[in-house]
Amino acid sequence: MSRTSEIQGVGSVPHAYYERSEPLxxxxxxxxxxxxxxxxxxxxxxxxxxxxxxxxDAPEWDRLFVLYPRYARTEDALRVHSEGFVxxxxxxxxxxxxxxxxxxxxxxxSYPNSLLAAGAALAAVDAVAMEAYHRPxxxxxxxxxxxxxxGIDKAMGFCLLxxxxxxxxxxxxxxxxxxxxxxxxxxxxxxGTQEIHYADPSVLFCSLHEWPLYPGTGWVDExxxxxxxxxxxxxxMPTGSGDVEYLEALDRVALPVIEExxxxxxxxxxxxxxHAADPLCGQLVSASGFKAMATRSAELAxxxxxxxxxxxxxxxxxxxxxxxxRSIVAGLGGFEVEEPDPFAPLDAEPPGAWDExxxxxxxxxxxxxxxxx
Amino acid sequence: MRIGLVSGLDxxxxxxxxxAAGAELICLPLLSFAPWxxxxxDRAGLExxxxxxxxxxxxxxxxxxxxxxxxxxxxxxxxxxxxxSSYIAGPDGPVSRYRQAAVVAEPGRYEQMFWSPGHxxxxxxxxPLGPTGSLVGSDVRSAPAWEELVSAGARAVVCGVAEDAESxxxxxxxxxxxAALHSVIAVIVNRGGRSxxxxxPGGGAAFDRHGAEIGTGELIEVAPG
Numbered sequence: 085m086s087r088t089s090e091i092q093g094v095g096s097v098p099h100a101y102y103e104r105s106e107p108l109x110x111x112x113x114x115x116x117x118x119x120x121x122x123x124x125x126x127x128x129x130x131x132x133x134x135x136x137x138x139x140x141d142a143p144e145w146d147r148l149f150v151l152y153p154r155y156a157r158t159e160d161a162l163r164v165h166s167e168g169f170v171x172x173x174x175x176x177x178x179x180x181x182x183x184x185x186x187x188x189x190x191x192x193x194s195y196p197n198s199l200l201a202a203g204a205a206l207a208a209v210d211a212v213a214m215e216a217y218h219r220p221x222x223x224x225x226x227x228x229x230x231x232x233x234x235g236i237d238k239a240m241g242f243c244l245l246x247x248x249x250x251x252x253x254x255x256x257x258x259x260x261x262x263x264x265x266x267x268x269x270x271x272x273x274x275x276g277t278q279e280i281h282y283a284d285p286s287v288l289f290c291s292l293h294e295w296p297l298y299p300g301t302g303w304v305d306e307x308x309x310x311x312x313x314x315x316x317x318x319x320x321m322p323t324g325s326g327d328v329e330y331l332e333a334l335d336r337v338a339l340p341v342i343e344e345x346x347x348x349x350x351x352x353x354x355x356x357x358x359h360a361a362d363p364l365c366g367q368l369v370s371a372s373g374f375k376a377m378a379t380r381s382a383e384l385a386x387x388x389x390x391x392x393x394x395x396x397x398x399x400x401x402x403x404x405x406x407x408x409x410r411s412i413v414a415g416l417g418g419f420e421v422e423e424p425d426p427f428a429p430l431d432a433e434p435p436g437a438w439d440e441x442x443x444x445x446x447x448x449x450x451x452x453x454x455x456x457x
Numbered sequence: 458m459r460i461g462l463v464s465g466l467d468x469x470x471x472x473x474x475x476x477a478a479g480a481e482l483i484c485l486p487l488l489s490f491a492p493w494x495x496x497x498x499d500r501a502g503l504e505x506x507x508x509x510x511x512x513x514x515x516x517x518x519x520x521x522x523x524x525x526x527x528x529x530x531x532x533x534x535x536x537x538x539x540x541x542s543s544y545i546a547g548p549d550g551p552v553s554r555y556r557q558a559a560v561v562a563e564p565g566r567y568e569q570m571f572w573s574p575g576h577x578x579x580x581x582x583x584x585p586l587g588p589t590g591s592l593v594g595s596d597v598r599s600a601p602a603w604e605e606l607v608s609a610g611a612r613a614v615v616c617g618v619a620e621d622a623e624s625x626x627x628x629x630x631x632x633x634x635x636a637a638l639h640s641v642i643a644v645i646v647n648r649g650g651r652s653x654x655x656x657x658p659g660g661g662a663a664f665d666r667h668g669a670e671i672g673t674g675e676l677i678e679v680a681p682g
Contacts, residue, residue: 126537130576361562361570363503363537400537403560403569426562427498427570 107382108218109417110149110211111139112204112225119193120201120229120244123181126364126400127242132226138406144419149220151211153204155196156254160206161245163253164280169237173198173244184239194229198244201227205251205351205395212391213259213349222382222392222416224354226409230397232274232353233299241272241299248353248395249280252287255349262286265347267338268293269330269377270355270397271365273302273318277353283312288345290338292330294358294367295320304441304448314452317341319445321358323366324435327373330358334377337445339384340455350385350392354378356399356408361427364400370428371404371411371421378415392416458585460484460677461524464649464659468528472520478676481585483521484661485528486648487557487593487619488541490514494531495568496653502571506533510551514544523548525584527615529557529593531572539572543593543617545582553580558602559595565621565655568594579605586642587612587681594618597645598631600638607639613681614641619648622658629662637668642679 113136118129139145161170173195176182180192208223225247232248233241252264266281268274268291278301281287285308293302308316319333342350356374358367378394385392394412399405407423414421450456461480463471468485475483488494490513494502507513511530518526529543541557556575560568579602581590590606590613592599597616606614614636620628625647636643642665649659663671663679671679 124534124538126535128538130573360498361567363500363539363570366500401569402573403562426564426567429498 107222107386107417108149108220109222109224109382109413110151110220111413112151112153112208112223114200114204114227115152117197117228119191120197121191122189125189127229130402131399131405132228134402134406135226135409138410139413142410144414144417147417148413149211149218149223151207151223153200153207155199156202156206156245156250160202160250160254161199163257164236164246164249166237173239187241188239188243190244194244198229201229201231202245202247202250205247205393206254208393209251209255209349212393213255213261222385222394224394224409224413224416225396227396230355231276232268232270232397233272233276235276235279240276243276246276246280248351249277251351251393251395252281256286261348263288263345263347264349264351265342265345266290266351266353267342267381268353269358270353271358271362271367272298272355272398274353275299275301278306278316281312282308282316283310285311285315288315288342288347290317290319290341292319292321292333292338294323294325294365297365304444307448314449317445317449320441321367322435322437322441324368324432325438326360326368326429326432327370327376329435329438330369330373331376331380333442334380336442337449337456339380341449341453343384343388344453344455346388347390349390350381352381352392352394353397354394354412355397356405359399359401359404359408359427360429361404362399362401364398368429368432371407371425372428374408375411375415375421378412382416458482458679458681460586460644460663460679462646462661462675462677464647464661466650466652468517469520472517475675476520476522476524480524480676482525482527484615484617484644484646485517485526486617486646487529488531488648489528489617490517491531493619493648493652493655494571495566496655498567498570503539506531506539508533509542511542514546514551518546518548518550521548527591527617529617540575541572541593543591545584545589545591545615547584552584553582553591555579555591557594557596559599561595566619579609581606581609581611585681586679589613589615591615591617597628600635603635603639607641612641614643616643616645618645619657621656625658625660633664633668633670636664636666640666642666644679
């Protein structure tokens with residue numbers, strides 16, 4: 085039961101306004117997501133329906149806050165992307181299907197669907213940020229296409245609009261939020277998100293990604309530029325990293341730094357392609373690992389009294405994605421998941437060079453962040 | 458007509474031998490041309506996938522020398538997109554294709570790690586056995602998969618599986634029952650030999666429209682459906 089304990093005023097974010105005995109979480113569903121149809125492609129129309137079906141069949145479904153999105157407006161996209169780029173994306177429908185790069189294929193309705201995907205992230209921001217009796221603590225926007233590879237003026241890596249960056253800028257523009265933290269655990273480096281916020285100290289970007297891997301960026305020494313120096317934290321995970329390494333990266337670097345940054349909203353780029361059965365990576369994270377990462381993110385947001393928006397990025401095994409996304413929802417809401425992960429590694433060797441990489445990240449960022457000293 | 462069933466790992470030798478023995482339709486088991494990659498949770502197995510149409514399938518058609526082939530190939534439509542494609546092919550090439558839809562994950566068969574569920578529906582081919590459909594893997598125990606084929610006009614169903622010694626008799630029983638339920642001829646062939654530390658017993662059988670066994674072994678005489 086919620087109770088009013090502190091009134092921050094309309095549009096304020098602190099979640100101390102409502103105290104609940106149990107967290108309220110939910111999902112933003114993307115109707116007609118199949119309109120973005122790249123065909124036989126890892127990022128295909130079959131990724132999300134299985135996720136939604138699994139969630140609907142789960143016992144926790146009735147306890148979820150379920151939202152449908154609105155379309156993002158062009159002005160929302162233009163807060164992060166160039167006008168020329170948005171015009172190009174808008175014009176692709178006439179010539180579709182076509183390739184925007186060697187990985188990124190669009191169909192006739194891809195652009196409107198990408199506006200809807202970005203709108204799902206915005207709807208989630210609205211829901212966790214605005215004053216409302218049933219304000220959720222966190223929401224998971226089940227979006228596609230993903231977005232974190234798209235920079236200011238270039239679509240790549242299956243991504244069209246950068247949903248998480250659009251959400252960050254929207255939160256700042258709409259709710260008077262000054263500081264936004266973005267945590268990215270997709271197996272690929274979020275090079276687009278990095279590019280957009282690289283010189284911006286109001287957005288802390290922290291990425292855990294397999295390295296070396298596509299797109300090739302994301303080494304430790306990419307720390308930001310100008311006033312944004314120190315606000316871009318890359319944790320390049322060695323191939324073969326699993327739950328132990330990912331949670332250590334969160335516990336020793338990402339979460340302490342985010343806490344010190346004192347964001348007013350936490351956004352997560354959640355790519356489940358670091359799972360042990362994903363065909364596009366070499367990592368070994370299990371369903372329990374995703375649940376634990378979501379739990380830690382939710383606990384941090386709760387400690388800080390802020391909203392949490394999780395935005396879907398990668399994850400390309402259509403058979404395992406339903407369990408992984410359900411595990412994330414379970415982590416956000418404190419639910420049990422009774423399904424075992426048949427791909428959870430039991431006997432994985434620790435990846436080589438992990439300790440050295442972690443120490444390198446800590447040494448690089450310790451001068452800026454007290455939490456790392 | 459004579460149906461040849463290739464269970465062993467040396468599919469080239471099996472096809473050539475059965476063709477020489479007069480087989481007009483040669484059936485191969487699940488993942489006909491690749492090792493049993495699903496045995497282990499090791500992404501190295503993905504490297505065995507071929508671009509469609511599988512060059513191994515085309516080689517098998519050549520080796521069949523005029524006979525028909527039913528086989529399933531491990532195929533990739535590009536990075537990260539994998540399927541098991543089941544073909545019925547005549548002397549001039551593939552006539553029908555469908556992709557395994559029921560994909561499982563359990564010890565010794567981590568199929569979900571290596572291929573995605575098919576989504577294109579199934580097809581019926583006019584083979585020497587009559588209007589024929591194919592099913593592979595767990596699809597052979599799927600009642601809806603049989604109904605789809607029968608609704609599309611199939612009078613015979615050829616099945617390719619990779620079952621261990623414990624599940625193989627159960628799978629044969631299920632196929633015989635489904636053949637009787639739908640009043641079609643059924644042919645099933647199991648993977649044989651040891652692959653990636655998993656032992657398959659091999660074997661095969663044909664069942665008539667009442668589910669009665671027509672024959673077992675490598676070469677079976679069957680009246681077309």
